[in-house]
Amino acid sequence: MSAPHDPAVSSTLSLDELTRLLETIFVRHGTSAEVARTLAANCAGAERDGAHSHGVFRMPGYVSTLNSGWVDGRAVPHVEDVASGFVRVDAGNGFAQPALAAARPLLVEKARSAGIAVLAIRNSHHFAALWPDVEPFAEEGLVALSVVNSMTCVVPHGADRPLFGTNPIAFAAPRADGAPIVFDLATSAIAHGDVQIAARQGEKLPAGMGVDSLGQPTQDPKAILGGGALLPFGGHKGSALSMMVELLAAALTGGNFSFEFDWSNHPGAKTPWTGQLLIVIDPGKAAGQSFVERSQELVRQMHGVGLKRLPGDRRHLQRARSLSEGIVLDGATMAQLRELAGL
Amino acid sequence: MSAPHDPAVSSTLSLDELTRLLETIFVRHGTSAEVARTLAANCAGAERDGAHSHGVFRMPGYVSTLNSGWVDGRAVPHVEDVASGFVRVDAGNGFAQPALAAARPLLVEKARSAGIAVLAIRNSHHFAALWPDVEPFAEEGLVALSVVNSMTCVVPHGADRPLFGTNPIAFAAPRADGAPIVFDLATSAIAHGDVQIAARQGEKLPAGMGVDSLGQPTQDPKAILGGGALLPFGGHKGSALSMMVELLAAALTGGNFSFEFDWSNHPGAKTPWTGQLLIVIDPGKAAGQSFVERSQELVRQMHGVGLKRLPGDRRHLQRARSLSEGIVLDGATMAQLRELAGL
Numbered sequence: 001m002s003a004p005h006d007p008a009v010s011s012t013l014s015l016d017e018l019t020r021l022l023e024t025i026f027v028r029h030g031t032s033a034e035v036a037r038t039l040a041a042n043c044a045g046a047e048r049d050g051a052h053s054h055g056v057f058r059m060p061g062y063v064s065t066l067n068s069g070w071v072d073g074r075a076v077p078h079v080e081d082v083a084s085g086f087v088r089v090d091a092g093n094g095f096a097q098p099a100l101a102a103a104r105p106l107l108v109e110k111a112r113s114a115g116i117a118v119l120a121i122r123n124s125h126h127f128a129a130l131w132p133d134v135e136p137f138a139e140e141g142l143v144a145l146s147v148v149n150s151m152t153c154v155v156p157h158g159a160d161r162p163l164f165g166t167n168p169i170a171f172a173a174p175r176a177d178g179a180p181i182v183f184d185l186a187t188s189a190i191a192h193g194d195v196q197i198a199a200r201q202g203e204k205l206p207a208g209m210g211v212d213s214l215g216q217p218t219q220d221p222k223a224i225l226g227g228g229a230l231l232p233f234g235g236h237k238g239s240a241l242s243m244m245v246e247l248l249a250a251a252l253t254g255g256n257f258s259f260e261f262d263w264s265n266h267p268g269a270k271t272p273w274t275g276q277l278l279i280v281i282d283p284g285k286a287a288g289q290s291f292v293e294r295s296q297e298l299v300r301q302m303h304g305v306g307l308k309r310l311p312g313d314r315r316h317l318q319r320a321r322s323l324s325e326g327i328v329l330d331g332a333t334m335a336q337l338r339e340l341a342g343l
Numbered sequence: 344m345s346a347p348h349d350p351a352v353s354s355t356l357s358l359d360e361l362t363r364l365l366e367t368i369f370v371r372h373g374t375s376a377e378v379a380r381t382l383a384a385n386c387a388g389a390e391r392d393g394a395h396s397h398g399v400f401r402m403p404g405y406v407s408t409l410n411s412g413w414v415d416g417r418a419v420p421h422v423e424d425v426a427s428g429f430v431r432v433d434a435g436n437g438f439a440q441p442a443l444a445a446a447r448p449l450l451v452e453k454a455r456s457a458g459i460a461v462l463a464i465r466n467s468h469h470f471a472a473l474w475p476d477v478e479p480f481a482e483e484g485l486v487a488l489s490v491v492n493s494m495t496c497v498v499p500h501g502a503d504r505p506l507f508g509t510n511p512i513a514f515a516a517p518r519a520d521g522a523p524i525v526f527d528l529a530t531s532a533i534a535h536g537d538v539q540i541a542a543r544q545g546e547k548l549p550a551g552m553g554v555d556s557l558g559q560p561t562q563d564p565k566a567i568l569g570g571g572a573l574l575p576f577g578g579h580k581g582s583a584l585s586m587m588v589e590l591l592a593a594a595l596t597g598g599n600f601s602f603e604f605d606w607s608n609h610p611g612a613k614t615p616w617t618g619q620l621l622i623v624i625d626p627g628k629a630a631g632q633s634f635v636e637r638s639q640e641l642v643r644q645m646h647g648v649g650l651k652r653l654p655g656d657r658r659h660l661q662r663a664r665s666l667s668e669g670i671v672l673d674g675a676t677m678a679q680l681r682e683l684a685g686l
Contacts, residue, residue, distance in 0.1 A: 080630075082458055082628050083456065083457050083458035083625075083628055084427045084428065084456065084457040084458070085427065085428040085457035085458045085459040085460065086457065086458025086459060086625075086628045088628075088629070088630050090630070113426065113427065114426050114427040114428035114429065114457050114459075115425055115426035115427070115428045115429025115461060116428040116429060116457075116459055116460065116461040116622070117428065117459065118458060118459040118624060120628075120629055120630065122630055122631065143590070143591075143595065155648070156645055156648065156650050158649075158650050158651060158652065159645065159648040159649040159650040160648060160649030161648040161649060162648070163644055163645060163647075163648045169584075171583075171587050173587075173590050173594075181586070181590070183583040183586075183587075185579075185580045185583055185584075233577045233578075233580050234576045234577025234578075234580065234581055235576075235577075236528075236654075237528045237576050237577065237581070238577055238580070240514075240526040240528055240654050241512075241528075243524070243526075243641070243645070243654075244514050244516075244526075246641055247486070247516050247524070247637075247638055247641065248486075250637070250641075251516075251626070251629075251634050251637035251638050251641065252486065252624065252626055252629050252634060253629060253630065253631075254629055254630030254631030254632070257637075257640070257641060257644070259644060279459070279622065281461060281595065282426075282429075283594070283595055285425050285426055285429045285431075285463075286431070286463055286594070286595050286596060286597055287423075287431050287433070287463070287465055287596065287597030288465065288596075288597030289597075291594050291595060294590075294593070294594035294600075295590055295594050297600070298586070298589055298590065298593075298594065298600060301506055301600070301602060302499055302502065302506060302586070304506075305498070305499065305502040305503060305504040305505070305506045306501075306502040306503030306504060307499050307501050307502040308501060309501065311579070311583050311586075
């Protein structure tokens with residue numbers, strides 16, 4: 001990567017190479033080495049899995065946020081052991097992922113001992129996909145559920161104006177054969193990034209995704225972005241789940257609701273300053289046949305009724321490909337990353 | 344109620360009167376006094392709240408199920424104290440509500456001590472609404488989440504044939520002023536009862552609710568009931584949540600998946616023989632301002648963006664009316680209940 005770079009030519013990087021490049025960018029823009037390691041591994045992992053909207057696409061946003069002084073890239077999370085099943089972390093206005101990493105050993109120990117444990121992260125910024133937070137628990141045989149609230153852009157069902165964030169829910173469970181069962185779903189009808197892409201390409205959205213600045217239904221992505229808002233997925237049901245995410249990720253952690261932070265004095269800031277909740281369960285405490293055999297049976301039956309692809313399957317396929325063939329970045333992206341890294 | 348009853352005239356009963364009438368029916372059809380008390384209170388409470396699909400409308404189904412020998416109305420739940428945050432109950436092929444009632448004190452004690460606790464009910468039948476299982480926790484200041492799987496009638500998104508149950512998710516949280524925030528949502532696009540009502544009335548359903556016996560989309564409720572199936576709400580997202588409910592309510596409890604029980608030798612059986620999971624969290628362990636103040640603030644903001652009605656509001660209004668004015672049952676319903684009670 002130290003050779004001069006031709007922006008017309010794509011690059012193929014190993015996961016290690018990409019991770020180190022992203023680490024360089026984070027450190028150069030003011031994070032500690034430890035925060036850089038955690039965020040770089042997260043972001044490179046998303047790119048490895050083909051989850052492009054949360055891969056290197058996010059790096060300019062991380063950088064502009066760090067440059068704006070909105071987030072503390074050197075924050076040291078403060079872990080509190082509250083009860084036999086309850087861990088709290090004050091992320092210190094830093095990122096959520098280092099807070100999770102700091103609390104993780106205690107959380108796993110409690111989940112295995114108590115059968116279930118909760119991690120309440122507050123004063124934190126989450127700018128990544130949510131599945132990387134839950135998948136590793138399933139890889140060590142635990143069941144994990146996480147919710148994070150974000151920033152006001154979703155109109156509650158039956159309301160006129162936006163209040164909730166896109167408020168995703170992620171879940172991971174181990175199974176006997178193959179990668180864990182993992183999903184990560186926004187409770188908004190569509191992801192914000194997909195609206196941006198449609199706006200850029202001049203495309204109409206399907207009906208039911210959003211409203212304009214007057215609260216009227218629109219299929220025009222620019223009207224949604226220009227003062228409009230998203231709708232929850234699935235009408236009143238998705239809206240109820242989004243409300244639950246606000247209660248669990250903010251009210252139950254001591255973090256901000258999606259509508260409570262004001263970043264207007266930090267131009268370039270992109271990261272919602274909220275909270276995150278994780279619940280981890282040890283299925284070894286369940287009665288009957290082993291959980292992984294049971295979850296495998298569910299997968300078998302899902303395929304039996306004609307399901308081609310499980311949630312997460314596409315990511316795992318792309319992961320295997322990236323690990324054997326490398327991660328391909330187009331020339332423009334590579335040039336941008338090198339510039340952010342000062343190379 | 345001992346006077347002769349004219350089926351052309353509606354009756355007004357107090358909650359107590361209705362509960363005692365339903366108790367009589369349960370005991371007459373073979374339940375223990377304790378099971379009768381629990382189920383009668385549950386069913387009368389739904390009727391009191393105007394949740395008619397889970398009120399006295401369910402009584403003929405309870406009776407035919409008990410008469411079929413499918414469920415043990417005298418089952419004594421066996422509670423196991425597994426770990427500091429984990430309680431298991433074997434419902435003994437009985438109803439889920441008495442199992443929850445038996446485990447409840449231990450569950451609450453653990454949630455208050457550990458900060459979070461899980462109750463895994465297996466070998467159980469759930470034929471009621473799910474919100475009555477979570478709301479009482481919020482009434483004593485706890486946050487509760489519950490899932491229960493049911494019986495194969497929902498086609499996983501991307502599959503051809505049904506596998507999942509209607510698999511509801513219920514959530515309850517306390518707030519400073521007013522009744523708890525409570526929702527209870529099926530992960531199917533529409534409730535089975537609503538399809539039956541549409542079929543009876545010869546009405547078309549909205550698009551996207553179900554498929555016919557060939558797996559083709561249909562708006563004909565009779566085609567859905569005659570060998571067809573329901574779809575999940577919200578496409579792949581509701582489907583992922585339904586899958587999660589199977590994993591939590593069955594795989595994690597030791598209960599049956601929605602597709603695993605065979606009631607063909609029990610004509611009249613209506614109650615799915617599966618499992619149920621409850622997670623209870625003590626928000627007193629959270630950092631910052633008290634949870635009930637925070638949840639109240641969220642409600643205030645939801646009203647501020649134009650939301651007229653919270654989930655649960657309608658039930659609470661009807662509850663107040665029923666408690667002051669009594670519960671009105673039409674003459675035919677009252678005649679049926681008296682007949683089931685042998686009066």
